[in-house]
Amino acid sequence: MRRVMHDEQSDATRSDAHFLRAAIRLSEQGMQKGAGGPFGCVVVRNGAIVGQGHNEVLASNDPTAHAEVVAIRRASAACGDFRLADCTLYTSCEPCPMCLGAIHWARIPRVVYAATRADAAAAGFDDDLLYREFALPLERRSLRLEPLLRAEAAPILRAWSQLPQRVPY
């Protein structure tokens, strides 16, 4: 007997797999072009890709050009909005902390990823080191972070919060 009930769960999973495979294909293409590490990403809104990319750190000499950042930038440009609150991000590998931050600032609520941070670490990428750094208190991190001149900068932030025409974000 044919199954006639609409199976929403399976549809959603098939759709997720479809877009995630697009991200995985981009990861392979970027690696083959020598653009950067083997990472790919697509941003989807209403069932359509609105931004995509692969890692371009080497090709563009840009340490921030991770696949997720590239795809988010393009999606925001295409949508004319830095907020992508109705989008899902599909990435070939669990995002690093920089990319998680970018996802947060873009207000993307949902991420589907394939390979894990452990897979990335095994391939020589130190996402895992970065996750450990972020878990440490500031004074124990390898990055030196030094405060200075707070009294000269804090008033500018206060001025911002009082601007009548400011766009909150």
Next chain:
Amino acid sequence: MRRVMHDEQSDATRSDAHFLRAAIRLSEQGMQKGAGGPFGCVVVRNGAIVGQGHNEVLASNDPTAHAEVVAIRRASAACGDFRLADCTLYTSCEPCPMCLGAIHWARIPRVVYAATRADAAAAGFDDDLLYREFALPLERRSLRLEPLLRAEAAPILRAWSQLPQRVPY
């Protein structure tokens, strides 16, 4: 009597204050132009600014265009290298986790900042929320992060690690 001994500590502090004030000026200029939030940054190598910028999130519809990311991108482009290991980054406000990630990937070893994350939070920026999110285990975060198809992506990472011509980064 004149003090003739060379005071290296004071020279370093004066130099830090000089570059940090340049970053603070950029934070005010960006706000006045309406480019984005009141944040500015300069990247310095050998006593010279090699990249600078202010927040451009609103002007460019790019959620990743924080002052630090903008300045790092420009410094990397100017130096022709995604590694800025001999640079210091001066920023008008303590970096958010996305920017800390960018600083890490750029291999910048030292950051001098003025306003704090608490000052940013008081002005309506949720850096502090993001820091709290990052401290939570994945399953308790507000961002949904879902694994899928690991077996299809992990082999591509392994292939990368075996490429003879790969550039480690």
